[in-house]
Amino acid sequence: MVLVTIPISHYVEKARWALQHARVPFTERGHAMILHYRATALHGSRTVPLLVDGKRAWRDSTDILLYADEQAPADRKLYPADPALRREALDWEDEFDRRLGPQVRRLAYHRAFPVGRDMLLVLRGKVPDWELATLKAGFPLAIAVMRRGMNITAAKADESLVRVRAACDAVVQALGDRPYLVGDRFSAADLTFAALLAPLLDPPEHPVRLDGPPWPADFLALRSELSAHAAGRWALGLYARHRGPVGSL
Numbered sequence: 547m548v549l550v551t552i553p554i555s556h557y558v559e560k561a562r563w564a565l566q567h568a569r570v571p572f573t574e575r576g577h578a579m580i581l582h583y584r585a586t587a588l589h590g591s592r593t594v595p596l597l598v599d600g601k602r603a604w605r606d607s608t609d610i611l612l613y614a615d616e617q618a619p620a621d622r623k624l625y626p627a628d629p630a631l632r633r634e635a636l637d638w639e640d641e642f643d644r645r646l647g648p649q650v651r652r653l654a655y656h657r658a659f660p661v662g663r664d665m666l667l668v669l670r671g672k673v674p675d676w677e678l679a680t681l682k683a684g685f686p687l688a689i690a691v692m693r694r695g696m697n698i699t700a701a702k703a704d705e706s707l708v709r710v711r712a713a714c715d716a717v718v719q720a721l722g723d724r725p726y727l728v729g730d731r732f733s734a735a736d737l738t739f740a741a742l743l744a745p746l747l748d749p750p751e752h753p754v755r756l757d758g759p760p761w762p763a764d765f766l767a768l769r770s771e772l773s774a775h776a777a778g779r780w781a782l783g784l785y786a787r788h789r790g791p792v793g794s795l
């Protein structure tokens with residue numbers, strides 16, 4: 547199976563973590579942002595993660611998690627067997643996918659862009675060299691396309707920060723003193739929250755680390771703030787306890 551990715555994408559990390567957790571063997575094919583369309587369009591998609599097995603394709607991270615879960619051994623399931631708990635896990639996952647993911651991405655890119663072409667260092671060795679060279683050459687245009695596509699402005703990024711903080715507060719409240727969001731086991735709900743917040747935390751167990759570029763002070767300050775937040779600490783703990791072996795990257 548082939549997982550088509552932009553290696554730093556947090557939805558990709560959600561799918562990658564789930565496949566590894568479920569012990570599904572796959573090969574990751576990383577692409578640079580925007581240039582990934584060549585690979586995804588072949589399978590009728592414009593987004594990553596995209597999982598391909600011969601003629602079959604999964605075009606959404608949640609579909610990939612559901613597939614991974616079917617393959618997972620009984621002790622590594624990501625969705626509870628109990629129908630009510632399963633519904634709860636899916637609802638959390640959907641909520642994080644729709645509300646948290648886009649806000650984290652907008653905020654992370656907005657704070658990372660000032661570093662310029664150096665931000666592409668995080669992709670070095672993980673995507674074809676020619677793609678990286680092309681993105682580097684057309685960097686100002688690429689940034690403009692991304693700013694437009696994801697509506698990334700200073701005002702929108704400020705709004706995203708408010709929403710990310712609110713999502714973190716809501717998770718802390720929902721958890722109370724329980725270790726997991728649903729039932730008493732690690733589930734797709736926990737995994738999705740941790741993976742989607744990861745670009746702002748840079749967990750040591752994440753297979754794509756964000757070290758290398760000289761990040762602006764406000765990007766690093768945000769990482770410190772969220773790493774100290776109870777929800778950030780919880781997510782980092784999930785990485786420490788549940789993130790399986792680093793993949794094929």
Ligand SMILES: N[C@@H](CCC(=O)N[C@@H](CS)C(=O)NCC(=O)O)C(=O)O
Binds near residue numbers: 595
């Ligand atoms: N609902 C999708 C969202 C995936 C997504 O937004 N992926 C981004 C990368 S973080 C992407 O491929 N964006 C390219 C585009 O939208 O054109 C999923 O969960 O798989």
